[in-house]
Amino acid sequence: MAISYQHGLIKIVGVFSYDRKRSPNRLVEHGYSSMHLVQLPSVVTDRDSAKQKTKDNYKDTYYAEFRDFMFTGEDREETIGLQKKQIRTFERKQVVQGNFIQMRSGQEKIIPFECHHQELYLFPDDVGIFSMTLAPAEKTMEAASDLINQARSFESEVEFNGTKMKWHAWVSHEILGGIPLKGPKVELDEYSGSKFKVYSVFDIVELSSYNRDHLLYEMGTCSMIGTMSSINRNTPSPVYYEELMQNKVSAFANYEGLALLDSFTVIGHENYVEFADNNPNYYSHHTWNRIYFGIYVYNLFVRYSLFKFNAQFLSNPVKYRDKFQDYLNHYNFKHIAFNFLPNLIFDKIRIALGIEDEIETFEKRLGNLAASIQEQQEKRQAFLLTIISVISAFDAAESIPESIGKAQEALGWPAALFYPVLVVLIIAVAVFLVKYLFPLLAEKIERKVKKILGHSK
Numbered sequence: 001m002a003i004s005y006q007h008g009l010i011k012i013v014g015v016f017s018y019d020r021k022r023s024p025n026r027l028v029e030h031g032y033s034s035m036h037l038v039q040l041p042s043v044v045t046d047r048d049s050a051k052q053k054t055k056d057n058y059k060d061t062y063y064a065e066f067r068d069f070m071f072t073g074e075d076r077e078e079t080i081g082l083q084k085k086q087i088r089t090f091e092r093k094q095v096v097q098g099n100f101i102q103m104r105s106g107q108e109k110i111i112p113f114e115c116h117h118q119e120l121y122l123f124p125d126d127v128g129i130f131s132m133t134l135a136p137a138e139k140t141m142e143a144a145s146d147l148i149n150q151a152r153s154f155e156s157e158v159e160f161n162g163t164k165m166k167w168h169a170w171v172s173h174e175i176l177g178g179i180p181l182k183g184p185k186v187e188l189d190e191y192s193g194s195k196f197k198v199y200s201v202f203d204i205v206e207l208s209s210y211n212r213d214h215l216l217y218e219m220g221t222c223s224m225i226g227t228m229s230s231i232n233r234n235t236p237s238p239v240y241y242e243e244l245m246q247n248k249v250s251a252f253a254n255y256e257g258l259a260l261l262d263s264f265t266v267i268g269h270e271n272y273v274e275f276a277d278n279n280p281n282y283y284s285h286h287t288w289n290r291i292y293f294g295i296y297v298y299n300l301f302v303r304y305s306l307f308k309f310n311a312q313f314l315s316n317p318v319k320y321r322d323k324f325q326d327y328l329n330h331y332n333f334k335h336i337a338f339n340f341l342p343n344l345i346f347d348k349i350r351i352a353l354g355i356e357d358e359i360e361t362f363e364k365r366l367g368n369l370a371a372s373i374q375e376q377q378e379k380r381q382a383f384l385l386t387i388i389s390v391i392s393a394f395d396a397a398e399s400i401p402e403s404i405g406k407a408q409e410a411l412g413w414p415a416a417l418f419y420p421v422l423v424v425l426i427i428a429v430a431v432f433l434v435k436y437l438f439p440l441l442a443e444k445i446e447r448k449v450k451k452i453l454g455h456s457k
Contacts, residue, residue, distance in 0.1 A: 003141040003210060003225065007203040007274040009288055010144060011131045012151045013297070014171065014196045015304045016179050017186070018128040023179070027090050027120060030177035035089035035119065037072065038286055042277040054286070066336040070294045088122040096174055098160040100150035100167075110159075111146050112137045118175050123301045125327075127308065131199070131297070132175055133289075141202070141215065142225050149222050152262065154182065154194045198222070198263040199296050201288045203272045212256060212267055213245060220244075220258040220265040249348050251341055259345075259352035264296050292345055295336070299349045302331055306358040313365065318443075321366050332359065 038054040040047055058067045073086060093116065100111040117133040134151055136143035150156045154168040165173075168181045180186050200219065204212075214228035217236070221244070227234050228241075236244075249257035255268020266272070266288070275285040305327060313320045336346050350356065408418045435442040 002138075003215070004205045005139050005141060005144070005202045006205050007272050008135075008139060008144060009199075009201040009272065009274070009285075010134045010136075010148065010151075011199040011289075011293065012134060012148075012196045013129065013131045013199055013300065014181065015300070016128045016130060016176055016181060017126050018122055018179060020122070020126060023128075024088060024090075024122070026177050026179075030092075031094055032090040032092045032118075032120060035091040038290070039275060039282065041275065041279055041282050043280050044282065050282075061339055061342065062337045063333075063335065066298070066333060070298055071291070087124070090120040090122075092118045094118065096160075098158050098170070100147070101157045101159055101164070102146070102150060111150055113147055113151070115174075120176075121297055121301070123305075125305065125308075127301060127304055128179075129297055129300055129304070130171075130175055131293070132171070141204075141219065144200070144202070145219060145222070145225050148198050148200065148219070152196050152198050152222060154196070195262055197300060198265070199293055200263070201266040201272045202268075204267060204269055213248075216248070216256060216258045216265060216267050217241060217244065219267065220260050220263050222263070247348055247352050249345055251344060257345070257348070259348040261352055261354070264349060264352075292342075295342060295346050296349055298336075299346070299353055299355065302350075302355055303353045303358070305331075306355065306362065309362060310358075313362075324362060324366065328359070 037051055040050055044050050055072065058071050061067075062071070069087065073089070096115045098113060098115075100113065102109040102111055114135045115132050116135065119131045121129045123129065134147060136147040150158075151167070154166065156167040157164055158167050158170050160170055160174070172179060172181050202219070204215075211228070215225070217223070218225055218227050221236075223234055228236075244260065245258070247259050249259065249266075252271075255266055255271035257264065257266040272288055273279070273281050273284040275282060275289070309320055309324050309327070333346075335343050337343050404422070408415070411418065413421075
């Protein structure tokens, strides 16, 4: 017997790189517009009051730094007077339909889907996160499970307008306006993995005949419905099951959530109502679709940024050391709200994504780098002392000008040739010493010179 749900929200989430100058205009041309503070049904007449209510709720619930960054978009100044970086958010309500083609036992199975809402978050440092809201052909957990199983994989095959293509290529073309997700020249391909993330919320019609925790595990891990009640190669061991379920969000009796590395799943009864233009109860949808989903997206931004730091670190350790410290100062929140539930959800997602472990690992790499730099600096200082000692001994034996004159006489060069060559040698030695003794300073000077020369062309 199929398990039906009355209301459901399925959002497929991924990361992409964008060009801060060109991408926003490109996305607008692709049908996107700035994301509204709150999505209001047409039956709500006092829209200004509804928007103010939303702002007041944000103010009363969330810390200002997190609230203004993720929800209101208001600019704030830090204590030192510098403008804090902001994000740009876009949305598009365009209905797109297609079919996944699943091969099972040598037979093709068609899994239809409808994508009816797309959202884009353009974070600092060119990290973009997109989401697309999908709906299966039927409101059953089995149909939702089949859809999620296909939609989370980059390599799933999809049929659209009579053409077959890979799912990641479809997302790139239809959702991102041509911005690629995979390829040899795509930087994020090094750390994005091969799966999209899944954020889903379900309001079950009747669950008396099924264990909610079992269903939560099956949907969260993208296992087939019924896996927990059968014994096969996909049935988890009791130890593994208990380990995953430790990251469960369980605050109220009517619903529970499960945060895992690739998903955040919520299942309950009377916990969620879908958005509808003729239904004034918009806040249930807003809470799960915008507020708690915003918490999930923020943690993904932190996680993907840490991936990016690790991928780029070796190319310029000192540069990314400084950027990493600055990043933690801006975005490594421990708490985001005055109320317990947003903080609980935030913490569970953070644990599931391994954010603290990733930060700790990176900080160890930075510690090793600092020790290595210190050791190299001590060696350079010893070398410098040796040079000074040699020069001092040379100077004690005979004055430098007199030595230079004798060198010219010995070579038999005219002054017009000897002294320019001497100057060039002194400059070459000075450059070598600066690069050897002060490599960080030398790199900064070199980058500035290249930048100046680049602008002058």
